[in-house]
Amino acid sequence: MSTWHFLGPAQELLARVPCAVKLDRHQIAIFHYDGRFRAIGARCNHKGGPLADGHVNGEYVMCPWHAWEYSLLTGKGPPGFDAEQVPVYSIEERPDGVYVQTPPVTPRRVVKHEPHPLLHPTPKPATAPPRVLGISTTAMDEANPRFSTSEALLMHALEHAAAACGADTRLVKLRELRFRPCEGNYSKASHACTWPCAITERDPEDQLTAVYDGLVNWADVVLLATPIRWGSAAALYFRMAERLNCVQNQVTIHNRVLIRHKVASFIITGGQDNIQGVAGGLFTFWSELGFVFPPFPFIAHSRGWDAEDMQNNVRQVRESEALRLAARELVGRALAFWTILDHHKAELEQPMERAGRKANPLVRETAEEATV
Numbered sequence: 491m492s493t494w495h496f497l498g499p500a501q502e503l504l505a506r507v508p509c510a511v512k513l514d515r516h517q518i519a520i521f522h523y524d525g526r527f528r529a530i531g532a533r534c535n536h537k538g539g540p541l542a543d544g545h546v547n548g549e550y551v552m553c554p555w556h557a558w559e560y561s562l563l564t565g566k567g568p569p570g571f572d573a574e575q576v577p578v579y580s581i582e583e584r585p586d587g588v589y590v591q592t593p594p595v596t597p598r599r600v601v602k603h604e605p606h607p608l609l610h611p612t613p614k615p616a617t618a619p620p621r622v623l624g625i626s627t628t629a630m631d632e633a634n635p636r637f638s639t640s641e642a643l644l645m646h647a648l649e650h651a652a653a654a655c656g657a658d659t660r661l662v663k664l665r666e667l668r669f670r671p672c673e674g675n676y677s678k679a680s681h682a683c684t685w686p687c688a689i690t691e692r693d694p695e696d697q698l699t700a701v702y703d704g705l706v707n708w709a710d711v712v713l714l715a716t717p718i719r720w721g722s723a724a725a726l727y728f729r730m731a732e733r734l735n736c737v738q739n740q741v742t743i744h745n746r747v748l749i750r751h752k753v754a755s756f757i758i759t760g761g762q763d764n765i766q767g768v769a770g771g772l773f774t775f776w777s778e779l780g781f782v783f784p785p786f787p788f789i790a791h792s793r794g795w796d797a798e799d800m801q802n803n804v805r806q807v808r809e810s811e812a813l814r815l816a817a818r819e820l821v822g823r824a825l826a827f828w829t830i831l832d833h834h835k836a837e838l839e840q841p842m843e844r845a846g847r848k849a850n851p852l853v854r855e856t857a858e859e860a861t862v
Contacts, residue, residue, distance in 0.1 A: 494582075494589045503527065503588050508551075510542040514592045518579055521562050523549060527583060528562040529590050531576035535600050537684055541576070555675060555682035556692070565596055575599040608686045608699065611707035620825055620832075622651045623709035624661045625701070627716045627727035632665070639759040639791065639807040644715035647757070647817040651711075654818070655825050660708070662700055664726040669698035672732035680743050687736040698733055705779075706737065710832070711753045711824045712781065716768065718760030718792065723768050731775060738778050749780030751835055753828045755820050756788035761803045765790040784827035789816040 495513045497503055497520065507522045510532040517532035519542040530551075532541055539555030546552075550559040550568060559568050566572040577594035614621070626641040641663075651657040670693065676683035689696050705712060716723040740746040754776045758768050769788050777783075791813055793803050807813055831838065 492591050492593065494591050496586075497588045497590055499587045500527075500583050508542045508544075508546070510540060511590075513590070516577075516579075516592045516594070518590060518592075519551075520581070520590070521546065521551065523562045527581045527588055529579035529581040530560060530562060530565050531578075531594070531598060533576070534558050534560075535574050535576060535598065537681065537688075539679075539682060555678055556688045565598075573599065573601045606686045606691055608690070608702055608707065611703070614708075619656050619658055620710045620828055621658045621660070621708055622648060622711045622713065622821065622825070623704040624648045624659065624713045624715065625704075625730075626661065626663045626665075627714065627724040627730070629665050629724065629726050637804050637808065638717065639804060640715040640717045640757050642807065643757050643759065643789070643791075643813060643817045644713055646814050647713055647821040650818040651821045651825065655822065657711075657825060660704060662704060664701075664730055667697040667700060669696050669730075669733065671729055672735065676735055676739060680739065683736050683739045685736050685740050685746075685748065687733060689733070698730070701730060701734075702737075705734075705752075706748045709752060710828050711755070711821070712776075713755055713757065713821060713824070714772065714776075715757040715759075716772075718758060718762045718764060718768055721762060721764040721767065723758075723771065734775075734779060737780075741778075741780070747780050751828075751831045751838065752781050753784060753824045753831070754781035754787070755784060755824045757817065757820070758788060758790040759807065760792055761800045763792055763795040765792055782827075782831070784823040786820075786823060789813070789820050 493514065497511065503520065504522060507520050510517060510519050518529050519532040521528045523546070530541065533539070534541055534553040534555065536553065536556055536558045539553040541551050541553055541560065543554045544551045545554070549561050549563050551562060552559050560566065560576050565576045565578040567574040575596065575598060577598050578596045579594045580591040582589050624644050624647070626644055628638045628641050630636060630638060645661065648659045648661060652659045670689050673689060675688055686702065690699055690702065716727050719725065737748050740748055756769060756772050758765055769790070773783065791807060
């Protein structure tokens with residue numbers, strides 16, 4: 491049975507649009523386009539973004555979260571994407587004001603998309619050896635390469651993990667990946683920052699998938715190597731870390747922990763000081779992702795703030811057997827700690843499951859937010 495709902499006098503409504511209203515469990519976005527009021531479903535088909543907050547360009551409104559578009563006239567997407575459709579509602583301007591009718595005159599149509607491969611990883615065989623992922627964050631001009639002290643120690647650690655510990659290893663060099671900077675979806679709304687990352691979903695050429703897959707689906711142990719740049723970790727590291735917010739955000743808004751029983755350790759080198767400051771920032775961030783740390787979880791080398799003779803710093807690292815030994819011991823400690831976690835995984839899961847059943851005060855997902 492259809493019902494007409496009074497929205498208010500036309501002039502008052504004109505001052506409010508675009509706006510959203512909820513009527514009989516229908517969430518409706520009201521617009522004014524081409525001299526008339528228009529009414530479509532208020533939630534985007536993609537992740538439920540608020541269309542009333544979107545940018546209107548001609549007859550289309552763009553979702554403020556991830557840029558999906560819908561016609562204010564038909565509810566359909568633009569040509570090529572018009573299989574997607576949000577509901578369209580009848581709306582009339584009468585002498586006493588504006589009325590909208592429920593239910594809609596056209597339904598919502600959602601096209602089923604293949605789930606992103608990150609959501610369906612290949613399970614690790616029970617007999618498979620431990621897996622060690624190395625991430626090098628140093629930038630470099632590949633046409634005129636230089637020696638990277640952090641990467642050299644990382645590669646030595648990975649070689650030791652494979653040869654002496656029997657581990658499978660992968661090396662990711664961030665400088666070789668083409669990946670876009672974070673779009674700041676969390677700044678729009680917590681639920682706009684999704685897993686997989688919205689950039690990864692939309693752009694098949696974005697190559698941060700290798701990092702996401704390695705951290706969430708593949709690795710047991712992660713070794714991250716960074717130089718010290720002006721007292722901080724490398725710029726490429728921070729560019730990657732911003733994109734990892736989508737991993738941590740799953741804990742915040744869904745109580746969904748993507749990273750469990752994984753170990754992280756760090757290699758920090760450079761011609762400048764502030765090793766402890768860089769390490770502290772790494773520990774804070776990676777613990778928020780879900781990683782745990784073995785005893786003595788990082789190695790580092792620096793000749794101090796005033797040691798500007800970088801050629802000597804490089805020479806010292808090249809020639810230092812002590813640093814190579816430290817790299818071998820670092821990955822050995824990380825693998826040993828992971829082995830302990832793996833043997834006690836069932837016991838560790840029980841308190842985590844009990845904690846997951848409790849209400850998380852950080853979760854703000856309401857029925858309205860979850861409903862498209």
